[in-house]
Amino acid sequence: MKNAGKTKKIIYIVVILVIAIASAAGVNFDKIFGELPESFISTDKTSEASFKIHFVDVGQGDCTLVTCNEATLLIDAGENGHETDVLNYLRSQGIEKLDYIVATHQHSDHIGGLPEVLDEFPTDNIIMPRLTKEQTPTNSTYTAFLKAVKASGAKVISAKPGLIYSLGNATFEILGPVTDDCEDINSMSAVTKITYGETSFLVTGDAEKDEEREIIENGADLDCDVLRVGHHGSSTSSSRDFLDAVTPEICVISCGADNDYGHPHKEIRERLPKYTDEIYRTDILGDIVMVSDGKTIDVSFENQ
Ligand SMILES: [Zn+2]
Numbered sequence: 348m349k350n351a352g353k354t355k356k357i358i359y360i361v362v363i364l365v366i367a368i369a370s371a372a373g374v375n376f377d378k379i380f381g382e383l384p385e386s387f388i389s390t391d392k393t394s395e396a397s398f399k400i401h402f403v404d405v406g407q408g409d410c411t412l413v414t415c416n417e418a419t420l421l422i423d424a425g426e427n428g429h430e431t432d433v434l435n436y437l438r439s440q441g442i443e444k445l446d447y448i449v450a451t452h453q454h455s456d457h458i459g460g461l462p463e464v465l466d467e468f469p470t471d472n473i474i475m476p477r478l479t480k481e482q483t484p485t486n487s488t489y490t491a492f493l494k495a496v497k498a499s500g501a502k503v504i505s506a507k508p509g510l511i512y513s514l515g516n517a518t519f520e521i522l523g524p525v526t527d528d529c530e531d532i533n534s535m536s537a538v539t540k541i542t543y544g545e546t547s548f549l550v551t552g553d554a555e556k557d558e559e560r561e562i563i564e565n566g567a568d569l570d571c572d573v574l575r576v577g578h579h580g581s582s583t584s585s586s587r588d589f590l591d592a593v594t595p596e597i598c599v600i601s602c603g604a605d606n607d608y609g610h611p612h613k614e615i616r617e618r619l620p621k622y623t624d625e626i627y628r629t630d631i632l633g634d635i636v637m638v639s640d641g642k643t644i645d646v647s648f649e650n651q
Contacts, residue, residue, distance in 0.1 A: 398517055398543040402575065402627075402635040403436050404649065405429040407603030407610070408456035411550050411575060412440065413541055416515030422449040422539060422550050424460030427488060433460045434467060436634070444468055447512065447519075448501070450475040451552025452536045455488040462495035470501040476524055476535045477505040484532075506537035508565055517543040522569070523554060525561040533578060534558035540571060544641020547571040549593060553578040559589035572644060573597045573637065576619070580611020580628075590622055597625040597637075597644065604630040 403410040405425030410433055413420040419442055424433045445468050450458050452475075464470075473496055483489070496503060504510065510521040523538035536552030549571040551559075555578060562569065574595035577584030579602040598619050602610040611628070619626050625646075627635050633649030 397515065398546075398639045398641070400541070400548055400573070400637045400639075401436070401440070402599045402601055402629055402637075403433065404629040404633045404635075405432055405460070405601070406630075407579065407606040407608070408459065409451070409550075409552070409575075409579070409601045410436075410460070411601075412437065412442075413514065413517070413519070413548075414440065414442075415517040415543060418513070418515035418517075419445050420447045420449065420514055420519060420541070421445050421464065423451050423457040423552070424448075424464045426456040427459035430460040430463040434463060437464070437468060442468060445470040446472065446514070448473045449506070449521075449537050449539055449550075450492070451538075451550075452476060452532050453478065453484050453489050453492070454532060454553065455486075457552065458492045459488055462491045465495040465499040465501070470499050472504055473499070473501045474504045474506050474510070474521065474537060476537055477527060478532075478535065479528065482530070482532060482535065508562075508567065514541070517541060522565075522567040523551075523558055523562045525558070525565045529557065531555065531557075533583070538562060540567075540569075543639050546573075546639040546641060546644055548573040548575070548637075549595075550575040551577040551584070553581075553584070555581075555583045556586045556589070559584065559586050563588060563592055569593045571595060573599065576600045576611070576615065578610075579606075579608070580615045581608065582612040582614040585615050585618065587618070590618065594622065596623050597627070597646065598623060599635055600626065600628045600630075602628065602630050606630075 398415045401412040408425035409423040410425045411422040448470055506521050519539055519541040524535045529535050533553040534555045534557050536554040538551045541548045569592040571593050574593050576598050580600040600611045636647050638645045
């Protein structure tokens, strides 16, 4: 039996050597043998950089794309006028359809680009906060968004805590809004936590301190590695209690250069470094892309 084991081992080594030499010479084994035998395929499901989160630079607005295996999630699509940036970015990533869109809330810097996205990319599900009649905007941006949602045929899902979905080998969970009667639309933002292996990412839209408090009180597990900082770094968000619960190792602020709101505000620029010194801004770095192997996160920027 010992010899049989030894022979098997030698055969494996020879096969691996042949594959290595032939691969170096450009031979495509898939074409010769069909699919490679299972023993030669990595069974580590979190390898090969299958998880990516892209914080797309859309000026003063938000747009986050998450891809895992073949699954896709888009959270917001920037302001009116930045549609081309979003469409080009999705095309550059080879996106052909979207499994999920989360429209965090009804302000134009988040949903402005979604009609064009819905028009071009078949979309299965749209998750967004359900508004009362009093909360519902009547402006042309929101009307165009609703029209596009209807035309897309996508399933519309009301954002509420407890919703959990698979995204390839990753999952994402909706943590807010907790209540449905907040007068301020910002604090009706859909808050999304994405988990891949041991790594996690939190995207809060423009949720302000009152929604942050409600999510904490609702018992959500907010601990995350990466925080897309709420409301473009406004001092109306990112309360100390919320940051204490999240304990971010990396913060991303999505805002436009020299924006009219002064985002990110001084208080937040001073507060975040108490939690981490890895703070990245789209107005300075352009598109920010993170790749997770389920344990560690690599960050790269458009403007290196
Ligand atoms: Zn916003």
